[in-house]
Amino acid sequence: MIRFLWRGLVRDRARSLFPTLVVLAGVALTVVMHGYLRGTESDLVRANAAFGGGHVSVMSRAYAAEADLVPNDLALLGADSLLATLGRESPAYLWSARIRFGGLVDVPDAAGETRTQAPVAGLAVDLLDPASPEHEILAPGRALVRGRLPAARGEALLSEDLAQRLDVAPGQTVTIIGTTMYGSLTTANFRVVGTLRFGVTAVDRGAMLLDLADARAALDMAGGAGVLIGFARDGQYRQAEAAALAARFNAARAGDPDPFAPVMSTLREHAGLGQTLDLAATVSGALIALFVLVMSVVLWNAGLMASLRRYGEFGLRLAIGEEKGHLYGSLLAEALMIGLLGSVLGTGLGLLIAWLLQERGLDISPLLRSASMLISDRLRARITPASWLIGFLPGLAATFLGAAISGVGIFRRQTARLSKELET
Amino acid sequence: MTAEPLIETRDLVKTYPVGGGDLIALDRVSLRVAAGEFAGIVGPSGSGKTTFLNIVGSLDTPTRGSARVLGERVETLGHRRAAALRNRHIGFIFQTFNLLPVYTVFENVEFPLLLLGLPAAERRRRVMAALERVGLADRARSRPDQLSGGQSQRVAISRAVVKDPALVLADEPTANLDAANSHQVLHTMVRLNRELGTTFLFSTHDEKVIGYLRRRITLVDGAVAADEVVTPTHGENGEAAP
Ligand SMILES: Nc1ncnc2c1ncn2[C@@H]1O[C@H](COP(=O)(O)OP(=O)(O)O)[C@@H](O)[C@H]1O
Ligand SMILES: [Mg+2]
Numbered sequence: 244m245i246r247f248l249w250r251g252l253v254r255d256r257a258r259s260l261f262p263t264l265v266v267l268a269g270v271a272l273t274v275v276m277h278g279y280l281r282g283t284e285s286d287l288v289r290a291n292a293a294f295g296g297g298h299v300s301v302m303s304r305a306y307a308a309e310a311d312l313v314p315n316d317l318a319l320l321g322a323d324s325l326l327a328t329l330g331r332e333s334p335a336y337l338w339s340a341r342i343r344f345g346g347l348v349d350v351p352d353a354a355g356e357t358r359t360q361a362p363v364a365g366l367a368v369d370l371l372d373p374a375s376p377e378h379e380i381l382a383p384g385r386a387l388v389r390g391r392l393p394a395a396r397g398e399a400l401l402s403e404d405l406a407q408r409l410d411v412a413p414g415q416t417v418t419i420i421g422t423t424m425y426g427s428l429t430t431a432n433f434r435v436v437g438t439l440r441f442g443v444t445a446v447d448r449g450a451m452l453l454d455l456a457d458a459r460a461a462l463d464m465a466g467g468a469g470v471l472i473g474f475a476r477d478g479q480y481r482q483a484e485a486a487a488l489a490a491r492f493n494a495a496r497a498g499d500p501d502p503f504a505p506v507m508s509t510l511r512e513h514a515g516l517g518q519t520l521d522l523a524a525t526v527s528g529a530l531i532a533l534f535v536l537v538m539s540v541v542l543w544n545a546g547l548m549a550s551l552r553r554y555g556e557f558g559l560r561l562a563i564g565e566e567k568g569h570l571y572g573s574l575l576a577e578a579l580m581i582g583l584l585g586s587v588l589g590t591g592l593g594l595l596i597a598w599l600l601q602e603r604g605l606d607i608s609p610l611l612r613s614a615s616m617l618i619s620d621r622l623r624a625r626i627t628p629a630s631w632l633i634g635f636l637p638g639l640a641a642t643f644l645g646a647a648i649s650g651v652g653i654f655r656r657q658t659a660r661l662s663k664e665l666e667t
Numbered sequence: 668m669t670a671e672p673l674i675e676t677r678d679l680v681k682t683y684p685v686g687g688g689d690l691i692a693l694d695r696v697s698l699r700v701a702a703g704e705f706a707g708i709v710g711p712s713g714s715g716k717t718t719f720l721n722i723v724g725s726l727d728t729p730t731r732g733s734a735r736v737l738g739e740r741v742e743t744l745g746h747r748r749a750a751a752l753r754n755r756h757i758g759f760i761f762q763t764f765n766l767l768p769v770y771t772v773f774e775n776v777e778f779p780l781l782l783l784g785l786p787a788a789e790r791r792r793r794v795m796a797a798l799e800r801v802g803l804a805d806r807a808r809s810r811p812d813q814l815s816g817g818q819s820q821r822v823a824i825s826r827a828v829v830k831d832p833a834l835v836l837a838d839e840p841t842a843n844l845d846a847a848n849s850h851q852v853l854h855t856m857v858r859l860n861r862e863l864g865t866t867f868l869f870s871t872h873d874e875k876v877i878g879y880l881r882r883r884i885t886l887v888d889g890a891v892a893a894d895e896v897v898t899p900t901h902g903e904n905g906e907a908a909p
Contacts, residue, residue: 247770254770564754566746566751
């Protein structure tokens with residue numbers, strides 16, 4: 244009997260192939276959608292970790308209180324020994340000192356007069372040491388568009404977009420006008436040796452990258468750093484681990500009354516990122532739920548239509564003497580098989596597309612021209628453990644329920660009405 | 668003849684709620700059909716023929732009155748027992764959509780035997796014998812869409828009789844057939860009635876079918892207007908009631 248029903252299912256493409264393809268498409272869409280939303284979320288984390296404050300960051304208490312303003316007058320001093328301590332105590336993280344500063348970049352003409360000026364978001368990290376962890380965290384080498392990385396003091400990098408706007412080519416010297424740690428105006432000359440594009444619009448719009456030692460000298464911050472960042476060596480942000488690390492670090496200094504004592508915070512605590520991440524998680528969770536719901540309704544309906552189409556067949560089978568329960572059971576078994584097959588294949592296809600999006604990404608920079616959030620302009624999916632299962636909700640559960648509910652009609656309707664539908 | 672009739676209905680009423688009131692599809696139908704009969708319910712479209720056949724075949728339940736079929740009270744039969752009654756003792760032949768299109772001729776005829784749980788060898792023997800009877804053994808592997816209308820109806824007959832039922836209910840079996848095919852199909856049924864003693868109850872308004880009947884029950888607006896024993900004008904000569 245089971246073989247008999249199976250043969251019928253396989254031969255009737257409208258009953259097997261078509262529904263399976265519908266389920267497959269719905270499930271694949273769900274998986275890709277899920278991967279895309281999770282990818283956007285993880286991109287937000289990645290961009291903020293690399294260009295913001297790492298997975299954890301250490302600042303002076305005073306600096307941390309006003310971190311948004313980049314108050315270099317409140318920066319940490321003796322940063323290098325603290326950096327060494329952190330490296331020893333938490334070897335699972337890469338540690339690096341950074342200085343952020345705001346200023347103007349002044350481009351001189353041939354006569355040495357100002358040709359053009361622009362505000363610049365400066366970032367200074369250790370660029371000259373080949374062993375610098377920033378080669379991994381910030382990875383300017385991968386973002387290089389023109390020229391080369393700095394190899395000596397006095398060399399700097401400009402974002403490609405800014406360089407184009409200012410009409411600056413590698414080799415040209417520019418002047419930075421900024422404020423020292425002690426509040427006085429300062430200028431320093433740098434030779435631009437290369438240009439960068441990170442693929443994060445908010446950074447690419449106007450960044451200048453200097454070597455840490457140069458920035459210290461220019462801003463009068465000997466041994467200082469705005470922030471020491473910790474970046475998990477595997478690149479993955481784990482909130483609980485980061486929070487534990489910060490709690491341990493801060494507990495050891497709880498008794499210290501010094502307002503300039505170092506304090507550690509996690510990525511979630513940086514610049515309201517926690518709320519942003521929560522919002523992103525909520526929004527993407529809601530979108531995923533909505534999408535699963537819509538897909539469920541679609542597949543449910545497909546299951547419904549598939550059985551309505553077959554009322555003639557059901558009437559005949561009942562007339563021949565098949566028991567209603569048996570008929571219903573065979574309907575459910577079919578839906579289960581189609582749902583399972585479609586879900587498995589759809590999840591496979593969805594994972595493949597999500598994987599391609601994860602590895603290659605999709606350029607969305609035109610959409611982000613005015614974005615200030617640190618978010619990558621490459622749309623990337625991320626495959627999570629849930630990606631493997633999410634498609635089964637609409638694919639299997641909804642298909643099955645659709646068949647189950649439409650099949651109730653078999654019981655509800657008078658047998659005679661089912662067979663009456665045989666008449667024309 | 669005082670043997671218990673195969674079918675016995677008493678004041679059978681079937682109404683359908685339509686618009687404001689009730690449509691009376693069957694109006695106090697009391698009939699007896701004995702084993703071995705070759706009888707037909709005759710009447711214009713909408714006179715209640717199909718409704719009557721469906722109640723007798725336990726596909727439907729009456730609004731009032733009783734119907735006893737093969738010793739079972741149809742109006743109180745649960746759907747399980749009704750299915751068992753149909754499966755073991757009643758064969759249906761409809762006007763259209765008689766065959767499951769995705770299955771071969773063999774598989775269509777085999778289906779009732781699968782429901783009965785017969786072993787494969789027994790099923791094969793019976794299916795081939797039933798196809799033999801309607802002259803379609805050589806089409807066992809064909810699909811329904813490869814058959815003519817007459818051949819399809821003969822396969823349906825073969826499926827109806829493969830389980831050796833006591834009763835075959837045929838609802839307008841020739842409505843979609845041309846004259847030649849109609850006569851061939853009817854000949855087959857007359858022969859099975861004679862050879863196997865199977866009771867045939869038709870619903871029809873086709874003159875060709877009426878010519879084969881030995882009993883003609885006329886329904887008008889759901890009520891029995893006439894019930895006559897007639898001499899067939901067609902069919903094999905010399906056939907007598909068993
Ligand atoms: N399910 C139903 N609901 C409402 N009216 C019905 C239903 N089935 C049959 N009828 C009505 O009952 C009457 C008898 O129908 P039917 O038994 O099919 O007649 P016949 O088979 O003689 O053409 C018709 O008027 C038909 O419209
Ligand atoms: Mg009818």
